[in-house]
Amino acid sequence: MADxxxxxxxxxxxxxxxxxxxLKELGHADADEAEDGSxxxxxxxxxxxxxxxxxxxxxxxxxxxxxxxxxxxxxxxHIPVLMVTAEARKEDIIAAAQGGAAGYIVKPFTKATLxxxxxxxxxxxxxx
Amino acid sequence: MTDTASHxxxxxxxxxxxxxxxxxxxxxxxxxxxxxxxxALKDAVGELPDARSRLEYIxxxxxxxxxxxxxxxxxxxxxxxxxxxxxxxxxxTIGAVPGLKxxxxxxxxxxSEIQAAAERTDHHLTExxxxxxxxxxxxxxxxxxxxxxxxxxxxxxxLLIETAPSAGSExxxxxxxxxxxxxxxxxxxxxxxxGRSDVVTSQAQVDDLLASLGF
Numbered sequence: 001m002a003d004x005x006x007x008x009x010x011x012x013x014x015x016x017x018x019x020x021x022x023l024k025e026l027g028h029a030d031a032d033e034a035e036d037g038s039x040x041x042x043x044x045x046x047x048x049x050x051x052x053x054x055x056x057x058x059x060x061x062x063x064x065x066x067x068x069x070x071x072x073x074x075x076x077x078h079i080p081v082l083m084v085t086a087e088a089r090k091e092d093i094i095a096a097a098q099g100g101a102a103g104y105i106v107k108p109f110t111k112a113t114l115x116x117x118x119x120x121x122x123x124x125x126x127x128x
Numbered sequence: 129m130t131d132t133a134s135h136x137x138x139x140x141x142x143x144x145x146x147x148x149x150x151x152x153x154x155x156x157x158x159x160x161x162x163x164x165x166x167x168a169l170k171d172a173v174g175e176l177p178d179a180r181s182r183l184e185y186i187x188x189x190x191x192x193x194x195x196x197x198x199x200x201x202x203x204x205x206x207x208x209x210x211x212x213x214x215x216x217x218x219x220x221t222i223g224a225v226p227g228l229k230x231x232x233x234x235x236x237x238x239x240s241e242i243q244a245a246a247e248r249t250d251h252h253l254t255e256x257x258x259x260x261x262x263x264x265x266x267x268x269x270x271x272x273x274x275x276x277x278x279x280x281x282x283x284x285x286x287l288l289i290e291t292a293p294s295a296g297s298e299x300x301x302x303x304x305x306x307x308x309x310x311x312x313x314x315x316x317x318x319x320x321x322x323g324r325s326d327v328v329t330s331q332a333q334v335d336d337l338l339a340s341l342g343f
Binding site: 010012013014015017018021022025056057062086087088089090091092093094097104105106107108109110111113 | 194195202257260261267316317328330331337341343
C-alpha cells in the first residue's frame with residue numbers, strides 16, 4: 001500500500017503537518033493538504049486520491065458536509081474517509097459512521113491509533 | 129390591536145408570540161435603562177474587541193511555537209536517521225571483518241547500543257511532534273470563545289442601539305455572525321467531560337461505541 005495518495009484536511013496547519021509526518025513515518029509519503037472541506041472537494045474532483053483524512057470542525061465546509069459530498073458523488077464515493085477530530089459527542093461519532101466514514105479517531109491520538117485505523121481501512125480496501 | 133393584558137398565547141400562534149417577545153424585549157430594555165446598567169453594558173461592549181484580540185494573540189503565538197517545534201523536530205529526525213543508518217552500517221561492517229568482532233566484541237556492542245539509542249531518541253522526537261497537537265485543540269476552544277465574544281458583542285450592540293434615545297429603527301449595520309456560529313451544532317474539543325454521558329473520552333470508547341452499533 002506504499003502508493004496510496006492521501007488528502008489531509010484540517011483548518012490547523014500544525015495538525016496537517018503532524019498527520020503528514022506520521023503518514024511518512026508509516027511509509028506513506030504521498031500526501032496533499034486542504035484547509036477546509038471546500039478546498040478538499042475541489043482537489044478531490046480535480047485530482048486523484050486514494051484516501052481522505054479529515055477534521056470535522058472547519059470553516060466554509062465542515063467534515064460532515066465533505067463526507068456527504070464525497071459519498072454522494074459517483075466519482076468519489078469509493079474513497080475511504082477517515083475522520084480525525086476533537087468532536088467527541090457520541091451522536092457525532094454515530095453520524096459519521098452512518099454517513100459512510102471508514103473510521104473515526106478522536107484527538108489527541110497516537111501514532112499507533114492512526115496506524116491501526118489505516119491498517120483496518122487498507123484491509124477493507126484489499127477485500128473490496 | 130394589541131392585547132397587552134393577556135399573557136397566554138392565542139390560538140392563532142406565531143404572530144402573537146413574536147409580538148409578546150417584542151414586548152418582553154422592550155420591557156427588558158426599559159428595566160436595564162432604569163437600573164442604570166446601560167453604561168456598564170457600553171463598557172462591556174467596548175472591552176469585548178480587546179478580549180477577542182488577546183485571545184487571537186494567544187492562538188497566534190501558540191501556533192508559531194508549535195511550528196517552531198515541528199521545524200526543529202523535522203531537522204532533528206533527519207539527523208537521527210543518519211545516526212541510525214550509520215550505526216547499522218557499522219554493525220554490518222564490523223560483522224563482515226573476519227575476527228574483528230571476536231577480537232573487539234565491545235566495538236560491536238557499542239555500535240548496537242548507539243543504534244538502539246538513536247532509535248529511542250527518534251521515538252521521543254515523534255512523541256514531541258505529536259504533542260504539538262495542543263495547538264489544534266486549544267486553538268479550537270479559543271475560536272469558540274472568540275466567536276462567542278463576537279456574538280455577545282453583536283447582541284449587546286444591538287441592545288444599545290435599540291435603547292439609544294436617538295435610534296428610531298433597527299440598525300442596518302449589525303456585524304455578521306461569526307463564521308463558527310454558522311455551525312453551532314459542532315462543539316469542538318470537550319473541555320470538561322465530568323458528569324457527561326453524551327461524550328467519549330478515549331479512542332477505546334469510540335471503538336466500543338461503533339462496535340456496539342455494528343460498524
